[in-house]
Amino acid sequence: MNTLIKPLHISLISLVLFLSASLAFANDEPSPEIPEGVVKLTKVDPARNVGYLMGDILDRTITLEVKKPYKLIETTLPIVGYEHRYQGQVSGIELRKISHTKKYSNTSTVYVVQLSYQVFATAPTVKPALLPAEIVKFQGPSTSEARDGLVQYRIPEFYFRSSPMAVFGAVKIEDDMSPLRQPILLQAYPVKQKLVACLIILGFSLLGLLYILGVRAWLPLMGKPFAKAVRQTRKLSPKDADALKTALSSMHQAFNTSAQYSVFSDNITEFIAQNPSFKTIEAEMHQFFALSHQVFFETHNASTDEATSLNWVKKFSTQCRDCERGLKPAKQKKA
């Protein structure tokens, strides 16, 4: 039994080896070009084509949209570490990394191939270089040109120029003024960072200036006399001692500051002439001074409902603030 099996094993192994060798030979052999219109190529090449030094990495993204029934033979993709040769010489461009994805649809398959090449070439001058064209093969239907159905597609090369790595003093730059050399650019990122930081500081400074100009209020309008008075009176509660007097004093101060002279009931007309927006609350102004007289100057004053009066003064201060801002104030009932 063993003697019978042994020659069969040898025959099978020989057949497998033959078939493998035939297939490998078939892969290396040029195949007919893939019919036109079957492959749609989209490529993303490096942004610049000059100024690459030894060690730099260049990335390419190749997108192949292949119509069905053609399929990419993935073993025909370039392999990592392959040293490309150009006219028999090592070009110094080596494939460092490759990956690919595929996505099927009803009519086509999209292959996205990420290629990452590294430059290992250098020279004392700028040299032309290229990312090599890559030939990939597809399995398609059998045709008269390709009986086995194998066809190939050529991914075009990308031309660029590698720059020399110069040691200080080794190269006299005046002798190497190639018109192809790109000007050496400053690194903009740190400068941009500083610019952004300065702009932020400037922004905060302007906000601070705005705050100061607004007499330490958040907005300039909030720093005006009646806006201040509104903030002061708003905090007051009828439970506070002398809340009404404090509110009235705040309003008197606002009137005086706004007019730049002491405003009394006998010069309201003058004040309104200078601040016409207050004309709409003239009656309320007279009422305010009457209340002030009652609180501050009448020694035998009738009992004042402090809570009601304080509430009225708060509303009056809002009316004055509106007038100060050129707005039409809301009318309020008498205290």
Place this chain on the structure above:
Amino acid sequence: MSDNQLTDMRQHAQSLETEINKVVVGQQTPIRLITTAIFSRGHVLLEGDVGVGKTTLLRAFTRCIGGGYQRVEGTIDLMPNDLVYHTYLGEDGKPHVSPGPLLMSGESLSVFFFNEINRARPQVHSLLLRVMAERTLSAFNKEYQFPNMQVFADRNQLEKEETFEIPAAARDRFMMEIPIVVPDESAIMESLVFDTKYHNVDTLVNTLQANILQFDQLNGFSALLQDKIEASPTLRQYALNLWRATKTPSAFGVKVNGVDMNRLVLSGSSPRGMSMMLAAARVNAWLNNRSSVLPEDIHAVFHSTVAHRLAFSPVYEMRRTEIARELLSGIVNAVAAP
């Protein structure tokens, strides 16, 4: 009782003003101020050009408040005794002595008008000031009392020759200095010129209702009024600030155009001046039917009770009226209450 008295007397005061305004037109403010002076029992300096109606005004007031009215003209040769008596040879050929303007009306002297007081010599000023302050006079070995007398004096502002400026101490005795200005309303000016009723002062004054007030009751009523009209602590503080501002206006940020404020005021208002101001403010409050003084009452009398008391550096004296007006307006604008 006293509240009713205040109310009744206010009605009389309003009647008085109404009557005076009938014969002296366009002078509502001076009439209000003189009424205030009458009820606060203060003497008054009248400031104004000749022929603007000062005498008519005073005669009208005299008729309405009753009592005696005397007038004397200030001249450079006027001597103190001319106010007290004058001598003459009688029909009997013997020398006689008659009472002068001060003594003529006795205790019923109500209004004593000294026209062009700055034409009289300082000796005359001296006598007058004593009478103003004490309302008494010693003559013929006897003490004469003038309890109801109010002095009204007029200064000749136009001429400087042969005049004797009233010293600051003398000006301080007057409660008020009231400007009498010709009204600039065309209708009033026309009636003053063309309306014949204004041509004869005697006839004009006789049309007024006499004795609306009783001159001999004014002192008592004034004391009652001053007692009843009150000043709150806030008002007192305000008055004190005004007083301080008259002394050091620059400390209150008061500025007068073209004046070095640090050199302007030699002395501000006196304590007497401020008390007179507050007395006048009380009367103003009462006339406006209030029981307490307001800052507005002080404003109403501030210029007339304070301006003439301020002593300025000599370099600014020539512009006194203008500077005082601007200074006091600045003080009222600078001092706040409360």
